[in-house]
Every structure is written in structure tokens, then in C-alpha cells.
Amino acid sequence: MSEARPTSAAPTVLRRVLGKRLRHLRERAKVSFEEAAQAIEVTPLTVRRMEKAEVGLKIPYVKELLRSYGVRGPEIEDFLALAREANRPGWWHQFRDVLPDWFSAYVSLESEATVIRAYEPHYVPGLLQTEDYARAVLRIGFPNVTEAELERRIALRVKRQSLLAKPDAPIIWAILDETVLRRPIGGREVMRRQIDHMIDSLEMPKVRLQIMRFAAGGHPGAFGPFHYFRFGFSELPDVVYTESLTGAVYIDQPAEVVAYLEVLDRMAVQAEPIGDTSTSLAELSKEL
Numbered sequence: 001m002s003e004a005r006p007t008s009a010a011p012t013v014l015r016r017v018l019g020k021r022l023r024h025l026r027e028r029a030k031v032s033f034e035e036a037a038q039a040i041e042v043t044p045l046t047v048r049r050m051e052k053a054e055v056g057l058k059i060p061y062v063k064e065l066l067r068s069y070g071v072r073g074p075e076i077e078d079f080l081a082l083a084r085e086a087n088r089p090g091w092w093h094q095f096r097d098v099l100p101d102w103f104s105a106y107v108s109l110e111s112e113a114t115v116i117r118a119y120e121p122h123y124v125p126g127l128l129q130t131e132d133y134a135r136a137v138l139r140i141g142f143p144n145v146t147e148a149e150l151e152r153r154i155a156l157r158v159k160r161q162s163l164l165a166k167p168d169a170p171i172i173w174a175i176l177d178e179t180v181l182r183r184p185i186g187g188r189e190v191m192r193r194q195i196d197h198m199i200d201s202l203e204m205p206k207v208r209l210q211i212m213r214f215a216a217g218g219h220p221g222a223f224g225p226f227h228y229f230r231f232g233f234s235e236l237p238d239v240v241y242t243e244s245l246t247g248a249v250y251i252d253q254p255a256e257v258v259a260y261l262e263v264l265d266r267m268a269v270q271a272e273p274i275g276d277t278s279t280s281l282a283e284l285s286k287e288l
Contacts, residue, residue: 012086012088012090012108012112013108013109013111013112013231013233013236014082014085014086014112015053015056015057015086015087016053016235016236017086017233017235017236018053018057018079018082018083018086019050019051019052019053019057020051020235020236021079021235022050022051022062022065023051024235025065025066025069025070025071026047026051026065026069028069029068029069029070031068031069033047033048035068036065036068039064039065039067039068040060040061040064040065042061047065050062056087057083057086057087059080059083059084059087062079062080062083063076063080066079066080090104090107090108090111091111091159092104092107092108092111092156092159095152095155095156095159097149097152098149098152098153098156099156102247102248103248105248105250106227106241106248107160109229109231109239109241109250110127110160110163110170110229111163112231112232112233113170113229113230113231114168114170114171114230114231114232115170115171115173115228115229115230116170116171116172116173116227116228116229116230117173117174117227117228117261117264118173118174118175118225118226118227118228119174119175119177119212119221119225119226119263119264119267120174120175120176120177120180120225121177121179121180121221121222121224121225122177122179122180122183122225123137123180123185124176124180124194124198125172125174125176126157126160126161127160127161127163127164127172128161128172128174128197128198128201128207128209129157129161129194129197130190130193130194130197131154131158132186132190132193132194133185133186133190133191133193133194133197134154134157134158135150135154135186136185136186136187136190137185137186138150138153138154138157140185164201164204164206164207169204169206170206171206171208172206172207172208173208173209173210173268174208174209174210175209175210175211175212175221175264175267175268175271176209176210176211176212177211177212178211178212178213178214181195181211181281181284182284184288188288189288191288192285192288195281195284195285195288196285198281199278199281199282199285202277202278202281208274209274209277209281210267210268210271210272210273210274210277211271211272211276211277211280211281212267212270212271212272213271213272216270216271219266219267219270219271220263220266220267221263221264221267224242225242225243226240226241226242226260227240227241227242228240228241228257228260228261228264229241237252237254237257238252238254238257238261239251239252239257240252240256240257240260
């Protein structure tokens with residue numbers, strides 16, 4: 001388990017992947033950290049940090065390391081092209097004035113995931129929020145910010161939602177506690193429009209929602225909200241994200257991640273079937 005620490009810029013998923021590929025190539029070539037460091041005239045710590053995506057991938061360094069590892073010809077150029085792409089700031093960099101470092105890592109993971117599963121006991125997931133609902137949620141979380149800053153935070157949330165329109169959009173599968181739908185965030189009209197928006201979202205082939213009804217009783221996710229990410233890169237493990245008032249924890253140890261995945265699977269069985277969600281949401285909308 002690793003806690004997010006303040007950094008100048010959270011690494012993109014691609015940079016993490018390339019760091020792992022560099023480690024694999026070095027180990028395959030049986031080159032030590034010290035030998036790799038000598039090849040590019042840096043300290044072994046710098047090589048370690050490159051492999052852990054803690055620093056940017058300087059193209060001359062990467063090129064010389066690849067040669068030292070026995071990589072040749074087009075493979076080097078392909079790797080360098082990816083390294084250049086990985087070094088570019090993510091689109092979210094434009095929102096760095098309102099995006100804390102510990103959450104920029106989340107946006108990077110969200111942008112590259114193939115599957116996003118979540119349990120939400122308090123709020124509608126950010127990717128499915130209307131602007132009015134998002135404004136009400138963010139005003140609760142940031143009561144002292146200016147209107148201009150609030151609008152910047154809303155713009156970031158809306159920008160994140162563009163992910164759903166991509167041809168390679170991830171599967172979004174969220175389990176919502178009934179509390180999420182019963183608490184009228186922003187007032188009854190805002191909440192009604194939010195529920196209607198979720199009904200529309202279910203028309204997207206990769207969006208799946210389930211409701212954990214009060215009548216279901218106790219369930220294994222009662223400890224709090226969390227998000228699970230799976231990726232299309234073999235080098236990148238599944239990651240679980242949990243959030244606190246002032247920071248976040250990113251969990252990537254397999255045994256711990258599996259424990260969260262098992263909880264999601266058990267909750268999916270206990271919650272209302274996916275096929276009933278649209279009808280249930282329509283009924284809740286009428287109540288508002």
C-alpha cells in the first residue's frame with residue numbers, strides 16, 4: 001500500500017508503464033543499477049527513480065540505456081516515441097491550479113483504465129454528475145472558495161466526463177448506496193435532474209449501475225467509498241483508490257487489491273440486479 005505524496009507533477013500512466021519496461025529490459029540484460037548508472041553518468045538512484053516513474057524520462061538517457069540493454073534499431077525508436085508522449089503533461093495539467101497532486105494521479109489512472117468499478121455511499125460518481133449536482137457537491141467540499149475557483153473545479157469534472165464519449169471508453173460499473181439517491185444534494189429539482197441523467201447514462205453500453213437498497217441490510221463495503229482500476233497494460237497492476245479529507249491512498253499490492261475486488265463482487269450479488277436499475281431510478285425520480 002502506498003500513500004500519495006506531494007510531487008511537482010503526478011506521472012502519467014504511460015510513464016509508469018515505460019518505467020516498468022525499462023526495469024524488465026535491464027533485468028533481462030542482467031545489468032545492475034550501478035552498471036546502468038555508469039552508462040548514462042548518473043547515480044544508481046536516478047535509474048531507480050526512472051524505473052519507478054518518479055522522474056521524467058530524459059530521451060538521451062533512455063536511448064543510451066536501451067543500447068546498454070541490447071535493444072536495437074526500430075525498437076529503440078518506438079520506445080523513444082512513447083517516452084516523448086509520456087513526458088507530455090496530461091490534459092489535466094491545465095487545471096493544476098485547482099487539482100491537488102494526490103488527485104492528479106487519480107485522473108491519470110481514470111484516463112487510461114479499461115475498467116473502473118466503485119462503491120459510492122455518499123455521492124453520484126464524478127463521471128456521471130450533472131453540472132448543477134457537481135456544483136452543489138463541490139460547494140459542500142470547498143465552502144470557502146471563490147465562484148471563479150468553483151467554476152474551474154466544475155470545468156475539470158466536466159472535462160473528465162469526456163472520457164465516456166471515446167470509442168475506447170472504459171467500463172464504468174458503480175454500486176450506489178440508496179442514500180446517494182435519497183439525499184437531495186442541491187435540492188429536489190437538482191437531484192431529480194441528476195437521477196434522470198443517470199437513467200440516460202445507462203443507454204451507454206459500458207455504463208452499469210446497481211443500487212444497494214436499505215433493505216439489503218449490512219454489506220461488506222460499509223467501511224467507505226473506494227474505486228478500482230484495471231488497465232490494458234500488462235506492466236501495470238490493478239489499483240484501488242481510497243480518499244480522505246486531505247489526501248488519498250493508492251493500493252497496488254495484489255493481495256490487498258484482490259480483497260477489494262472480492263468485496264465488489266459480493267456487493268454486486270447483494271445489490272439490485274443491473275437490469276432493474278433504470279426502473280428503480282425512474283421511480284425515485286417521480287418521488288422527487
